[in-house]
Amino acid sequence: MNYFFYVRDKYLSNTLIRFFLHVVYFASDILEKEKFVFWEEDIYIDDTVLTLCENYLDYKVIPLVYKNYDSNNVINLINLRNLKDNVMFVLENFSKQGLLSLNNVQNKLAIFFKGHGSESLYSVLSWTRYYIHNGIKGISSSPKEYQDYINTYLMPGLKYWGEFNEKYVKYRAFLILCGFGEEMEKVFYQIEKFNRFINKISNFNKNVILQISLTELKDNIQSVDKIEEYLAKIEKKVNEFKNEI
Numbered sequence: 001m002n003y004f005f006y007v008r009d010k011y012l013s014n015t016l017i018r019f020f021l022h023v024v025y026f027a028s029d030i031l032e033k034e035k036f037v038f039w040e041e042d043i044y045i046d047d048t049v050l051t052l053c054e055n056y057l058d059y060k061v062i063p064l065v066y067k068n069y070d071s072n073n074v075i076n077l078i079n080l081r082n083l084k085d086n087v088m089f090v091l092e093n094f095s096k097q098g099l100l101s102l103n104n105v106q107n108k109l110a111i112f113f114k115g116h117g118s119e120s121l122y123s124v125l126s127w128t129r130y131y132i133h134n135g136i137k138g139i140s141s142s143p144k145e146y147q148d149y150i151n152t153y154l155m156p157g158l159k160y161w162g163e164f165n166e167k168y169v170k171y172r173a174f175l176i177l178c179g180f181g182e183e184m185e186k187v188f189y190q191i192e193k194f195n196r197f198i199n200k201i202s203n204f205n206k207n208v209i210l211q212i213s214l215t216e217l218k219d220n221i222q223s224v225d226k227i228e229e230y231l232a233k234i235e236k237k238v239n240e241f242k243n244e245i
Helices: 010-027 047-055 080-093 106-114 121-141 143-201 206-210 214-244
Strands: 003-006 036-040 060-065
Touching: 003 010, 010 080, 106 121, 106 143, 106 214, 121 143, 121 206, 121 214, 143 206, 143 214
Parallel strands: 003 036, 036 060
Antiparallel strands: none
């Protein structure tokens, strides 16, 4: 089946399943051509939802709402008389603009940027930049102290980069579904670029590290700067939205 429902109430879920099976399915073949998640808009955003977003990134996520919206992207469950027409119109005209409502995900996005504990997202990136840059630069200028720089700088730098990647993977699809697909493409490009550099140095091969020029180091460290820049722009948009509501 190319569609499913993410709702709180089991009765509502069963009702929607019957409606789509006996009404919508026979009215159009779009359910066989496209993939949909029908999402109850006010549902609590938890880690299960983040996993769902990650696993169904190629699905079109359509909110189910209980109020009138001037949008081609939502299905109004209040207007039962026109429900079939509403559903068919949305399925045929759905756009990838607003997938999840920012109004309902403020807390989760705050956790992504601010962190659960003392280390914010930007702090993790800052420490990554500090340790990797100084580690590679130190080894280049003092090859005899290679192991000291590995232990003091590169190993902590890799740890912080791993922490960032863990957070990014968890929230990536969620941010895309919130409408930040264009920004996340830029973030992804820089992450992949820096990951290639990290893979190059992660085996701590002395000869490989000594061949890294300061120009190459600077170019890759700038990827961390750009990641931070793009994510800051996303956070700014989220905060601007928060101030409007």
